[in-house]
Amino acid sequence: MKEAITIKDKQFDLFIEHEVIEHEIMRVAQQINTELAERNPIFLVVLNGAFMFAAELMKEVSIPCEITFVRLASYQGTTSTNKVKEVLGLNEDIEERLVVIVEDIVDSGTTMTTLLQELTVFKPAEVKIATLLFKPAALKKKIQLDYVALEIPNDFIVGYGLDYNGYGRNLKDIYKVK
Ligand code: IMP
Numbered sequence: 001m002k003e004a005i006t007i008k009d010k011q012f013d014l015f016i017e018h019e020v021i022e023h024e025i026m027r028v029a030q031q032i033n034t035e036l037a038e039r040n041p042i043f044l045v046v047l048n049g050a051f052m053f054a055a056e057l058m059k060e061v062s063i064p065c066e067i068t069f070v071r072l073a074s075y076q077g078t079t080s081t082n083k084v085k086e087v088l089g090l091n092e093d094i095e096e097r098l099v100v101i102v103e104d105i106v107d108s109g110t111t112m113t114t115l116l117q118e119l120t121v122f123k124p125a126e127v128k129i130a131t132l133l134f135k136p137a138a139l140k141k142k143i144q145l146d147y148v149a150l151e152i153p154n155d156f157i158v159g160y161g162l163d164y165n166g167y168g169r170n171l172k173d174i175y176k177v178k
């Protein structure tokens, strides 16, 4: 793997190698296997960022479960500059189900708070959150994160599904901006 990379105008240094990432994902998967074995969860993978995390995680989850993929579309509200986020692609019935959101990163927590709010109309029994990365220092909302693979400082990162202006998602290691 490369020690440093350039994406567009920014330079990034190697930050977390894939062996470490995968070790922590394995730990989260085992926790899920232990805690949710009797719960028949439906995993809701948030695209695009969580695709790599989800693939690695779900290979290690061995309990009965369903997996589906959603996308959050942002658009401008009609009356103001308020950003509205809508959940797209949820075709499964999640009423009375245990839902586990699979996210790439929780930064300010705004996206996760919105998603939790949007899901309430579908009346799930419970919603848990699994995230690959968490920046505790950036958090501005009160949310309970049930499964966290890695806690990181408040720096911009790319790789393992996360992008900088669309690039870098395919990197198997995580890089931090210089
Ligand atoms: P939040 O709403 O502030 O928690 O941010 C959530 C979204 O911002 C994530 O789902 C990512 O798409 C993006 N994001 C936050 N931090 C980073 C980062 O360090 N690198 C790449 N994307 C990030």
Ligand code: MG
Pocket: 046, 047, 048, 049, 050, 104, 105
């Ligand atoms: Mg995201």
